[in-house]
Amino acid sequence: MGFALPPGIEDLRLRVRAFVDDHVLPVEADRANWDDHGNIRLDILETLRARARAQGLWSPQAPAARGGMGLSVVARAVMYEEANRSIFGPVCFNCAAPDDGNIDVLSRLATPGQQDEWLQPLIDGKVRSAFAMTEPAPGGGSDPGMIQTRAERVGDGWRITGGKWFITGAAEAAHFILIARTDPTPAETRRHLTAFLFHRDQPGWEIVRRIPIMGPEEHGGHCELRFDGLEIPDRNRLLSVGDGLKVTQIRLGTARLTHCMRWLGLAKRAMGIAQDYIDERTGFGVRLADRESVRLMLGQVAHDIQIGRLLTMHAAWTLDGGGFARKEVSMAKLHVADALHRAADTAMQLCGAKGYSTDLILEWIYRYARQARLVDGASEVHRMVLADTYARERDDFWQWGT
Known part of the structure; x- marks a missing residue:
């Protein structure tokens, strides 16, 4: 049983550490580079992201074939720990929540066509995303069996009604993963939920408010959403009906x-x-x-x-x-x-x-x-x-x- 890092991962650790020291910590030290919510200003962020890309330190969780680093989970553990020596570090490497988790799950579960449309822009850093699951009471929080947001079949698609809240990054997100109930029967079957993909420009939903929090906040805050007839074509369903859990x-x-x-x-x-x-x-x-x-x-x-x-x-x-x-x-x-x-x-x-x-x-x-x-x-x-x-x-x- 060995605990030493393989040479390639140790080299990655040193490269990330040097990037944070040379580029990110100096930006963090000047409060003029911060936005009103305690995060890095987006214009400053884009400069650092371009430098990270140029050094091959970009989208560590994404497949190499799509422009990511294709790192193992162990290698990510090493990189992310070094990245977050600065409060602004992870977002500079495109490995901050919620995009990090969304890139990972779309890389593993989405069809090739869905990856072209919904994943690739995230890997490229052209858009941001959100994962819409948590709901106000009596809806689902830690217990997904309580999810109330409904997805009902309408022709070759789905109509969404309900509400979500504390959805991280929603105010800046263009791509959303939505978890909704497609089976009205009790959740004991574990097949009551389905995952869908939708874009912020689609009608039938709105951001009710950006919820004030103790902070600091991710870009896009933590928002309450309302769905009132959002229509999602069936091709934008992730996995099969009932696979939401x-x-x-x-x-x-x-x-x-x-x-x-x-x-x-x-x-x-x-x-x-x-x-x-x-x-x-x-x-x-x-x-x-x-x-x-x-x-x-x-x-x-x-x-x-x-x-x-x-x-x-x-x-x-x-x-x-x-x-x-x-x-x-x-x-x-x-x-x-x-x-x-x-x-x-x-x-x-x-x-x-x-x-x-x-x-x-x-x-x-x-x-x-x-x-x-x-x-x-x-x-x-x-x-x-x-x-x-x-x-x-x-x-x-x-x-x-x-």
């Missing part, structure tokens, strides 16, 4: 893990900022870095981050081997979400008032970190997944894998 499971499994990869980069960034500060700051005649209580705090953070890296890599290895990695992804998601929040909170505490101010990026990371225990399945849901898995597997829960 399969689509969500395939997309969200890897997407949850790529969140962890990026969050680890942010956690390491927070710890680095704290270490730089305590190395220089003194109080009552003692350098903060020399205080045992301070060292214990950062030691715990370092410990948490490394556990998260190992859990994430194990899940990535399982996915690359063809496994579903459901419990492995849930374990990584649970731990890394907590580790990110603890890293940001500890760093802010050690940096004092400066950490709370916008002089440092810690307050941004802290606000962002709180969502980690909610998005793509709340922590409580993942604990339930693990408990149910253990009840079935017992001691096999801890097998090393095959």
